[in-house]
Amino acid sequence: MGRFWEVLIVSVTDEAVKANELYAKSFTLGHLAMPPARKLAVLACMDARLTVEQVLGLKTGEAHIIRNAGGIASEDAVRSLIISHHLLGTQEFVVINHTDCGMLTFKDEELREKLRKQTGAAVVAPARFYAFSDPEENVREQVQKIKTHPWLPREIPVRGFVYDVRSGKLREVRG
Numbered sequence: 001m002g003r004f005w006e007v008l009i010v011s012v013t014d015e016a017v018k019a020n021e022l023y024a025k026s027f028t029l030g031h032l033a034m035p036p037a038r039k040l041a042v043l044a045c046m047d048a049r050l051t052v053e054q055v056l057g058l059k060t061g062e063a064h065i066i067r068n069a070g071g072i073a074s075e076d077a078v079r080s081l082i083i084s085h086h087l088l089g090t091q092e093f094v095v096i097n098h099t100d101c102g103m104l105t106f107k108d109e110e111l112r113e114k115l116r117k118q119t120g121a122a123v124v125a126p127a128r129f130y131a132f133s134d135p136e137e138n139v140r141e142q143v144q145k146i147k148t149h150p151w152l153p154r155e156i157p158v159r160g161f162v163y164d165v166r167s168g169k170l171r172e173v174r175g
């Protein structure tokens with residue numbers, strides 16, 4: 001009986017920890033240096049269908065991948081980009097959004113209201129969820145935020161893309 005329930009409630013985290021044991025057994029990347037070898041930093045949406053490394057042909061150790069809901073150049077994402085460039089030498093930035101993004105499915109104020117009701121608590125942070133209605137426009141906005149940040153040099157190329165989750169193709173968003 002106990003055994004039966006154990007099988008049912010095995011958590012995904014437990015499975016992941018098990019998978020890591022296997023991963024570590026054949027691990028060969030212990031020699032990699034801290035700075036990304038290809039001097040690239042990518043800011044992308046956290047969508048589960050977008051495996052940035054595979055989409056861009058990147059290997060472990062080659063790039064910084066910064067991810068959040070919507071691929072937003074939030075204070076925290078910009079913090080990471082500043083560290084990425086100034087301390088770890090990245091020289092090019094890429095921003096990636098994608099089709100069928102979850103951020104297109106709600107409005108900030110609706111979600112705030114729903115959570116306020118559900119929990120009975122009002123919060124200060126997060127101040128915004130950054131929901132948007134057009135991935136291209138959102139990419140343009142994030143690229144602009146990064147390009148104009150005073151602590152990120154003007155010369156750094158910042159290019160934006162929308163990834164198509166149906167075709168696997170990237171489409172560049174022009175400024």
Ligand SMILES: [Zn+2]
Nearest residue numbers: 045047101102
């Ligand atoms: Zn998304």
